[in-house]
Amino acid sequence: MKWPDELIFMKNSRAVQKETHASMLGQLSVITGATSGVGLSAARVLAAAKSNLVMVCRNKEKALPIQAELMNTHGIQVDIVVADFSKFNEVKSAADQIMKTYPKIDVLINSVGIHSTRKLFNEDGIELCFAVNHLSTFLFTKLLMPKLIKDGKSRIIQINSEGHRFSGVKLKDINFKRRIYTGLKGYGQSKTAQLLTTIELVKQLKGSEVTINCCHPGAVKTAIGSNNGFLYRFFFKHVTSHFLKDPIISGKAIYYLAADPELDGISGRFFNLTIDEKPAKHATDESMSPKVYELSMNLVGLKDA
Template sequence: MARRRLPSMTHGNSSQSDRPRIISPLAPRADAAEVVRGVDLKGKTAVVTGGASGLGTETARALLLAGAHVILPVRDRAKGERVAAELRQSTGGTVELVDLDLGSLASVRRGAAEIRQLAPRIHILINNAGVMATPQSRTVDGFETQFGTNHLGHFLLTRELLPALMAAAPARVVALTSSGHRRSDIVWDDLNFERRPYDPWDAYGQSKTANALFAVGLTQRYADQGLTANAVHPGGIMTGLQKFVPLEDQRRMGWQDEHGTLNPVFKTPAEGASTSVWAATSPQLYGVGGLFLEDLQHSTPLDESAPNPLFGYKPYALDHESARRLWALSEALVGE
């Protein structure tokens, strides 16, 4: 059967602000199970990184409920087995595990090869895993940990899975970003903090900007072949991601009070997973890529004048020239 070509709107070469906004009919805090109600993913395969905890688990759960076959690349095999067993029991779905450490390019290549053996066709790839505000450190390949793990690991994984994604086209990739991208654009001449003082939040911000630019870059290159990507900010969710943020800092930033009560802006993991699942499955986003999505809608540029703005992206996170530059640089860094 000939591959179906997608409309020209998928090229990712027009400004996000020039497009009609896409908004889900669901409430912004609907949970992921609501998103897949009525969605049929039988016969389709999804890969979800970071599926052994938090958002990843709830993302996988929703896809399984819709009938997808789900593959979870995991760093901690024992933890992954426990989560996979619970997901199989609660959804009746098929879950497979693959050992993969995003902080090691060699591990990513090995894991991707195993995934391709398990699934010659991949319809959905959700690059969900990540680390946040880590102490200064390097991956085994010498990259700053957050940039190396959050961006380069996922960049290489996606590149290695391209044959399976293209074989399943139309296919979708979801790149998890964050409002933390506002802390930093890409610092092109010092990605690894070799000449500037290390700041864990600036490093996190740079990696999350890279995640958003990756979605733009992938769409630029492959949309007319049936492969699109969108960046998703899931919102604030208390998961294992915060393990490097001291409790006193969480209180100072207003994440929780002295009694451990979370700020009501925080979502549950199931609510946080909803925009990723919407990006991966909704007919509203068929053939659409290069967008920044949050709260089950197509986001808008950040209003810098708003007091404590919770919604919106900084335009540099979707800059087309930066996306092309980052793609080329990333290819060089991972040895492609």
């Protein structure tokens, strides 16, 4: 049976996934959102492959026992860098600290993310999902990119989502002032913005040894959405959670994308776990990608040289 492009993600989510056994001994992986769910699973799997880690997280107390567990179990170095990704100044400080401290980053995994059924804003008045999932991750990546390019071979992995299919980017109303907000639209818009700006980052990385790919980490049981209201949490506990998988599948897929030699030089792809897939048309629209890039640069206060 030939699946239409729009639905092939359903087939891919049931596919046999690729695996790797590549050693990451001596490498350094920087992981945002490493204290929970997908990011934590990636941290555990990469630590088992002997990668040293930098956990970028907002809650040091939560990160400390994870740091101890990973260092004791795997004999690797794990550092903690604290940053709240709803605040651009904290993202900048974290990027600065990382650039000053580490001679080489081999893998950058952008896993930080939220899903909010309520319309919330960060302190700059930007819709929170857009700010945390897209803008802060964009800012963090842009700030680290010159170092990554200068230092040679590395891989950037954007933890995106099939949820990008729920919404495009409304350039003139990213803050939902003139339309009704829903959790799926806010989440979808943030993930589509990430896919569109990644198209531009791929162009900027051309000629370097740095690759950037996006990944849907599976439909997995994590803490995402646990800040939402009673109804959401009730439905999640009694219905949705029964269909979700263990985030170990996310960790293994990210390890494959981070370390397998098959991915050498591969850039600009969207992987459903480890399966190469086409994102929705609105997320591959090259007439939109420069506009979303420019908007993102303005909102985070960056200018290209």
